[in-house]
Amino acid sequence: MKNNQLIEKAYEIAQEQYSAIGIETTAVLKILENVPISIHCWQGDDVGGFEKPDASLSGGGIQVTGNYPGKARTVAELRMDFEKVLSLIPGSNRLNLHAIYGEFGGKVVDRDEVEAKHFQGWVDWAKKVGIKLDFNATCFSHPKADDGYTLSHKDKSIRDFWIEHVQRCREISAFFGRELNDVTIHDIWIPDGSKDELVDRFVHRSLLKDSLDKIFQKEYNPSEMKDALESKLFGIGSESFVVGSHDFYLGYAAANKKMVCLDNGHFHPTESVADKVSSVLQFTDEVLLHLTRGVRWDSDHVVTLNDQITAIMHEIVRANALDRVHLALDFFDASINRVGAWVVGTRAVQKALLFALLEPVEKLREYENNGQYFERLAFLEELKTKPFGAVWDYYCLQQGVIPGEDYISEIQSYERDVTSKRNS
């Protein structure tokens, strides 16, 4: 039997099995198809960007490891690689850009000079490819970030420089939103913090608050752009103190009607980001997630279908909050094929979401409400081995995307024909 026929046959059986527990797979696949994943551009070139001079990852509290050959060296190569990625993942997804990825025409354009025109090419391309865009200010990899502070710097001129940058990035975000007819989410993450013990915690946090107030003075139409604030627990070089902590941004977001960005690499490893969804959504309308895989620390490994990601998706679905939670990716692995890394990570998130959507929540809730806790536990265990892989394969087929592991050879040919020919 041909592979596709096998997939269809397996799906028919899976469909019946899910139907028996009250889940209609066709309806589930319709939902899945309409949940976009905001795919980060920076997996394609190790967070390098296209500034002149090169914005190499420094002064930023983030690190990329690995030197696998074939990384995108130009905007054209990055777009080409990303189009390859899009051809291998189902659904309609988004591209998440950083300010250092503009087209600066070989000129030195400092961060306080970035403009919408530097991103016109991305907008034209996005229209052509049919995707929407998200955006990020780049407050790292810059001499003015080298001593570890940006928006909370004690030197006003440095603060003002970064305020100007972020204001411009919000403007660019609104431009994306208008041009592409869909809200662009602008995420602010800053590396500010200290390697060693710090005395002036209060001062830095009040400076950050003040900078944010200035940044948000200009209001944008929420159909064009929305703001998110991303916290962190620690970084390389900011082990003892991070200005933009979770408490800080959660407070700021709740008081100022912004959303927080929860990056699941940015918490203590035993802390559950899944558990935060139902708390945060009581006080802010929406939330942005940066999905990643921290191995022992915030290591930004490629997302896989693991307990953490599955738990997050369960929480979103059980809270009926798919329209209030924005899913974005944040990992960068330079030690393996980068296009492959992108595809593995995106598909893993989509699989986790499918897994969560295939859960008969009502039945579980009924057990819970009746105090039938053994029944709840047993059912949850059984759900783990239902044939969800058959539904996933069928979904890929239906979306015109290679199902199963057959996409590996697609990436191998792309490597052979394209990326391996690039000298870095």
Ligand code: RNT
């Ligand atoms: C860093 C944050 C942030 C970055 C990107 C590149 O710790 O997670 O989201 O990874 O902006």
Ligand code: ZN
């Ligand atoms: Zn992040």
